[in-house]
Amino acid sequence: MEQQLKVDFENYVKTSKLSSKNIELKRVNFNHFLEKGFPNKRDENWKFSDLNHIISKNIKKLSFYNDFLKSEQVDESIFINNLEHNKLVFVNGKLEKKEFNHEENNKVEIIEDFNLLNEKININSLTSLNNAFTDKHYNLVVKKNYTLKKPLVIYNITNEDVTSKNLNLRFNILLEENSSLKIIDFLDDKSKNNFLNTYYKYEIKKNSILKNYKIDRKFNSNIKYFYNNINQETNSLSEIFILSLGSYFIKNEINCSLNGKYASAFINGIISLKNFQHHEIKTNINHLAESTKSYQLIKSVLDNESKAVFQGKIFADSKAQKTDGYQLSKAILLSNNTEFNAKPELEIYADDVKCSHGSASGNLNENSIFYLMTRGLNYQEAKNLLINGFLLDVIEKITDSEIKKIIKNIMGFKE
């Protein structure tokens, strides 16, 4: 792998139009990844999901050089119907289409930035990999006092023509003061056995609202890692919803820092697996200012030989008095070969706080099934009803009614 990495990196440096300073930065990142490699289970963060093992088992020959000059057709059939929305379409890691028909001019901007930010490189080796191989950053800016009229759907599509086994994407989102944005991340894969490494960075300024719905619905053999870094200022709000159904492996990692007073973060997620899949959600909520609030609810339903992991952490700094932190993870294990691992963690340095977490896992309650069967449902129907009820609880947390409807449709729930 190392040889391939070096060849691809040099190849990439040669063909790119980057300044020597940027190339130097990329080289620092590249060397960091070269040194660390893919994380394995010795890494506390990856204890339950050995990415190194997963990648080497499923991807025969890794390659990293992605030809960004090649253009791809956009397959419009996958677009979400019955929802008016703005579009950004990425095909194989390259932006192929942008459409903000519903918005005022100059209020929303997409900037393609070739300058690499001089960031701390040691977040983890995968962000270094991302920094080393992305040709540019996509920056989305929502201007002051502007609320987008329609949600923005970011289609992240891969197809068979992908030239590299590893695709990296870097997206920076800035919400200026008093602005508001709804994003749906919509994943669709036709490629097989690729590793997708995506890094989102959100800056949410004062009084702004971000709602982000991440939908991974179709079964595919890809391995995905989503790193979301969120910084929130005073009185800002973020709502993240993760629907994790499709990929062979996906890890959604959310690192959210509540830097200003009254900032709040809501993270809800569903992992529902029916195949040989392995999904993980990891959250890290940093309460760094007074009177901040966070709420997390993660529910999993596992069948066949699937595996789900939830690692959640609430951190309260000694300055963060009056913190309100809540976290609950629940899992239903339907088959004997499933596995659910959880590590709900609290790290508290302030005394005037209210922090709690709960975690429960087990099978469906036989008594409840029996009750429903006495009412005339058959066994399978009774089971489905209970599972749907279990998951609906999370979906009801979605505050946007249109999007809630779409997600219910995807899950096959009736209105």
Added chain:
Amino acid sequence: MKESYNKSLTEKEVENLKNYKYGFSTDIEEVRAPKGLNEEVIKFISKIKKEPEWMLNFRLKAFERFKKLKEPNWQKPKYPKINYQDLYYYSAPKSMKDKPKDINDLDPKLLETYKKLGIPLQEQKRLNGIAVDAVFDSVSVATTFKEELTKKGIIFCSISEAIQKHPELVKKYLGTVIPLTDHFFATLNSAVFTDGSFVYIPEGIRCPMELSTYFRINASDTGQFERTLIIADKGSYVSYLEGCTAPMRDENQLHAANVELIALDDAEIKYSTVQNWYPGDENGKGGIYNFVTKRGLCKGNNSKISWTQVETGSAITWKYPSCILKGDNSIGEFYSIAITNNYQKADTGTKMIHLGKNTKSKIISKGISAGNSDMVYRGLVDVSSKAENAKNYTQCDSLLMGNKCGAHTVPYIKNKNSDSNIAHEATTSKISEEQLHYCQQRGLNSEEAVGLIVNGFCKEVLQQLPMEFAVEAQKLVGISLEGSVG
């Protein structure tokens, strides 16, 4: 409740305990092994204890392994590197060289020490119904109530004695729960352990009294490496208590014990600890590093092991009393109160490994941190795919006093069985103003009110302790938090 609390804080006692009452040291002649850790020292220990060859081989094998192991550093409380060559691995009162046959032959200074500690060794002053094994630095100095226990066939003696008198039992069980190859500190212990208690309860016997060991570190620059082995044969029951203190010294001292429990079919072991090692002074200088490995194996069906601990002492407490629930229908329990004040640090919790069918475990952990201290609950609940119908309930609550301390909860939950039922709950909070106000309205001052609330917070665990200990522990809880309310 109010009454008992007030009682626990009489002026004199507070004065006494503010400066760690057990902080004296006994000036007594000692025999020490040469400083450092090498094969010679291990052979010296083995020789002075007149051990058979298999025991020496056990130690040497552990030492071989130890040389290859690296000191772990994943724990939250970090400590300066320990120089393992700069410690004495064996220290014993000189008068113990030829062990006295009778308690009356003991060095009077030793008796005096235990009297100061409130541990009665002499016949006339014995507590009713508690048999005591006292360990002073590296050796067991006295075991009481021996005859009465012998009548029932119960073996309660120091482990060195057991190695000589009951080698077949020791050989069969030693190292079966904590194998030689386990981890750094456990392996170190296997190589150099000096003394500890050995308990064997024969089939169908219910031990008529509480068995108790009292550990005391006296000498400076020594590590205490005791080893306890408790075997409860089929259908037996035993309740075992352990207490610890050490003198005040500026340097840190290491305590790395191994405790192995084995419960066969239908047996029950209840193990209670009140740990009050010297915690260091208010600036965090000195104190004991309490790195202990405690593990129980529910080997037989329907067996039960229950750990109860009250951790108030030590500069750093780093231990996870665990249960391996191997037998079907076996039960593991863990009740813990950990209190840290000043610069104390604790990283403690439990592991419940469910292997058998219908196994149950329950974890109740209460953490209280004050001052500049830092506390971690770290636990593992692991349900294997064969552990059908396993049940676990975990509750860990933390209480914070002041904003310079920390309280952390790090539970690991691994579930591989769809028939299992695992529930975990944790909360972190402070004592609410309303509760304080309510108590103060009824005439308690703020310290009394806090004490009352804290005792209520811990009650679930305190109830699990045997009577005599419960009273002591309740006092300790109040005293450990002295001066933290303001």
